[in-house]
Structure formats: structure tokens, C-alpha cells
Amino acid sequence: MSVMKRLSLIFRSKANNALDKMEDPRETLDYSYQRQLELLQKVRRGVADVATSRKRVELQINQLEAQSRKLEDQGRKALGVGREDLAREALTRRSGLQTQIADLRVQHDNLQAEEEKLTTASHRLQAKVDSFRTRKETIKATYTAAEAQTRINEAFSGISEEMGDVGLAIQRAEDKTAAMQARAGAIDELLASGALDDFSGHRGDDIQAELDRMGGGRDVELEIARMKAELGQGPAPQGAIEPGPAYPQQQPQQQPQQQPHQAPSNPTQQYRQQGEGL
Amino acid sequence: MIVRIMGEGQVEIGQDDLDVLNALDGELEAAIEAGEEEAFRERLHALLDKVRHVGKALPDDSLASSELILPPADASMDEVREMLGDEGLIPG
Numbered sequence: 001m002s003v004m005k006r007l008s009l010i011f012r013s014k015a016n017n018a019l020d021k022m023e024d025p026r027e028t029l030d031y032s033y034q035r036q037l038e039l040l041q042k043v044r045r046g047v048a049d050v051a052t053s054r055k056r057v058e059l060q061i062n063q064l065e066a067q068s069r070k071l072e073d074q075g076r077k078a079l080g081v082g083r084e085d086l087a088r089e090a091l092t093r094r095s096g097l098q099t100q101i102a103d104l105r106v107q108h109d110n111l112q113a114e115e116e117k118l119t120t121a122s123h124r125l126q127a128k129v130d131s132f133r134t135r136k137e138t139i140k141a142t143y144t145a146a147e148a149q150t151r152i153n154e155a156f157s158g159i160s161e162e163m164g165d166v167g168l169a170i171q172r173a174e175d176k177t178a179a180m181q182a183r184a185g186a187i188d189e190l191l192a193s194g195a196l197d198d199f200s201g202h203r204g205d206d207i208q209a210e211l212d213r214m215g216g217g218r219d220v221e222l223e224i225a226r227m228k229a230e231l232g233q234g235p236a237p238q239g240a241i242e243p244g245p246a247y248p249q250q251q252p253q254q255q256p257q258q259q260p261h262q263a264p265s266n267p268t269q270q271y272r273q274q275g276e277g278l
Numbered sequence: 279m280i281v282r283i284m285g286e287g288q289v290e291i292g293q294d295d296l297d298v299l300n301a302l303d304g305e306l307e308a309a310i311e312a313g314e315e316e317a318f319r320e321r322l323h324a325l326l327d328k329v330r331h332v333g334k335a336l337p338d339d340s341l342a343s344s345e346l347i348l349p350p351a352d353a354s355m356d357e358v359r360e361m362l363g364d365e366g367l368i369p370g
Contacts (some may be wrong), residue, residue: 002300002303002307004299007349008282008344008345012343117285121285127338127339128338128341131340131341132341154341159341
């Protein structure tokens with residue numbers, strides 16, 4: 001049997017089972033209405049939960065972006081005083097944060113989509129519950145067993161199907177949100193402890209980790225070259241990652257005493273081994 | 279005939295469109311049986327797009343039950359398998 005037919009049979013059999021448990025159809029109507037109101041409450045709570053998670057992720061993105069800007073600033077200052085090693089370290093950490101921010105943005109978009117879906121489902125269910133209540137009172141007022149049974153079955157199976165659908169949507173949203181909250185909690189802890197620089201999520205394998213490090217390293221080299229150009233210490237890089245915000249030209253606070261690490265004249269020709277933490 | 283797309287609501291479709299939907303549904307079922315996630319996703323979306331295209335949305339306060347029910351657009355193959363199982367995922 002086809003997928004569409006089998007699913008509708010499952011819904012229908014659930015509605016029939018619920019109806020079979022009731023002896024007096026009027027009881028069925030009242031009981032079903034109570035269940036609907038409970039589900040509506042649950043849907044509203046679900047929407048609120050997802051909205052809370054979304055706001056939390058938004059807050060985290062803002063915090064990480066602030067950290068990222070701070071690291072970029074530190075990198076620029078370090079270059080200004082001739083400490084290229086410090087600048088490289090700051091930009092390496094910033095590169096790790098950018099990955100975190102990108103991941104969080106994906107989560108944020110997912111949560112927003114989930115929130116919109118649940119809000120729509122909540123409105124739909126509310127309209128159906130109102131409609132059911134009107135029909136229920138009409139049936140009860142004009143109740144005669146033979147005539148009412150058919151109308152009760154129709155109304156009940158219609159609302160029961162909607163409840164099943166919305167109930168499943170809520171379950172799925174709860175599952176998705178729980179997974180995201182676990183990750184959000186981990187980021188909160190890392191933010192609080194200041195250990196986020198070492199947070200790199202789940203990398204694939206050694207090869208992938210090395211590739212990521214090389215990619216990040218290249219970004220760092222380009223950023224170093226870009227900042228040097230800003231500070232008048234070298235030519236502008238050929239490739240570029242997304243430029244940071246425009247900063248006024250800074251005067252170095254002191255002449256560089258030493259240059260522990262020379263940046264390659266062409267950053268694309270050579271990759272440095274970065275320290276742990278990417 | 280009334281069709282429900284889970285998570286989206288109900289639409290009414292004409293008898294004339296049923297053959298096309300049944301054919302797409304058959305392909306969807308074949309993908310589930312073969313365990314091909316990619317094919318499953320493609321066919322599920324093709325089926326849902328077709329229903330949305332030919333269907334006319336029912337008002338929110340209608341209380342009709344559906345003759346056909348389709349999984350939500352973001353359902354995975356395993357989720358649909360579970361729905362079709364004896365217990366099903368559907369609460370209530």
C-alpha cells in the first residue's frame with residue numbers, strides 16, 4: 001500500500017481507537033475538547049521554548065562577534081608594535097571564532113524556521129478548536145443518538161487528525177531544540193570560562209583537521225598582510241578574506257625591536273604550522 | 279479529495295490529479311524500500327510540490343479528515359519508516 005494511504009490509515013485508526021473508548025458520545029466531545037485545549041497550551045509553550053532558544057543563540061552570536069572584533073583589534077595593535085607572533089596568535093583564535101559564528105548562524109536560521117512553523121500550526125489548531133467547540137455545543141444541544149453519532153465521528157476524526165499532526169510537529173521541534181540547547185549550553189560554559197579559543201567543535205579526521213588548519217592559516221597570513229598594508233608596513237595582499245571594519249591608521253607606539261616571524265612575501269606560497277586551538 | 283501535508287495543513291485536489299500523485303507516491307515508496315535517502319528526498323519533494331501546485335488550501339477552521347496524508351517536507355527516511363510502523367510517530 002502507498003505511503004499516503006498508509007499514513008492516513010494510521011491517523012484514522014488512532015481516532016477510531018479513541019472513539020471506541022467512549023460510551024456516551026457527549027462525553028467523547030467534552031473529553032476531546034479538553035485534550036485540544038491541553039495541546040494548544042503545549043504548542044504555545046513549544047513556540048515560547050523555541051523562541052527562547054533562538055534568542056539565546058542570537059546572544060551568543062553577538063558575544064562571539066564582540067570577541068572576534070576584540071581579537072582583530074589586538075592583532076592590529078600587536079602588529080603596530082612589531083609583535084607579529086602575537087598578531088598571528090590573535091588572528092588564529094579569531095579564525096576559530098568565525099567558524100563558531102557561522103555554525104551558530106545556521107542553528108539560528110533553523111530555530112527561526114521551526115518557530116515560524118509552530119506559530120502557523122498554533123494558529124491553525126486554534127481555529128480548528130474554536131470550530132470544534134461550536135460544533136460540539138450544537139451536537140449536544142440537538143442530541144439524538146442515531147443522528148449525532150455520524151456528526152460526532154466526522155468532527156472528532158477531523159480534529160483528532162489535526163491534533164496528531166500538530167502533536168508530531170511539537171515533538172520534532174522539542175527534539176531539535178534539545179539538541180541545539182545542549183550545544184548552546186556548551187558554548188555558554190566555554191564563554192564563561194574563557195576557554196572558547198580552544199573550542200573547535202567536532203572535526204572529521206586528521207586529514208580534515210590539517211586541511212582546516214592550513215585554510216585557517218592562510219586566512220591568518222592574508223589578514224596579517226592586510227593589516228600590515230593598513231599600517232604601512234607592506235604591500236596589500238593579493239587574495240583577501242572578508243575585510244574587517246575600517247580603522248583609522250594607527251601609528252606604531254614604538255619602533256619594532258625585533259621581528260620574530262617574518263611573514264612570507266607572498267602569503268599563498270607558504271603556510272605556517274599554527275599552534276593548537278584551531 | 280482532501281490531502282494533508284503534515285505540518286502544513288490540508289488541501290483539496292481533484293480526481294484528475296490523483297493518477298500523477300499515485301505515480302509519484304509509488305516512486306517514493308520504492309525509494310524507501312531501497313533505502314535510498316537521496317532519492318527519497320527528491321521524490322518526497324516532487325510529490326509535495328505537485329500537491330501544493332494542484333491543491334486548494336482548506337480554511338483553518340474546517341474539520342474534515344483527510345483521505346491521504348503526506349509526511350512533512352523535512353522528514354528523514356527513517357522518520358517516515360517509523361511513522362509507517364505499527365506504533366507510528368503520531369501521538370494520541
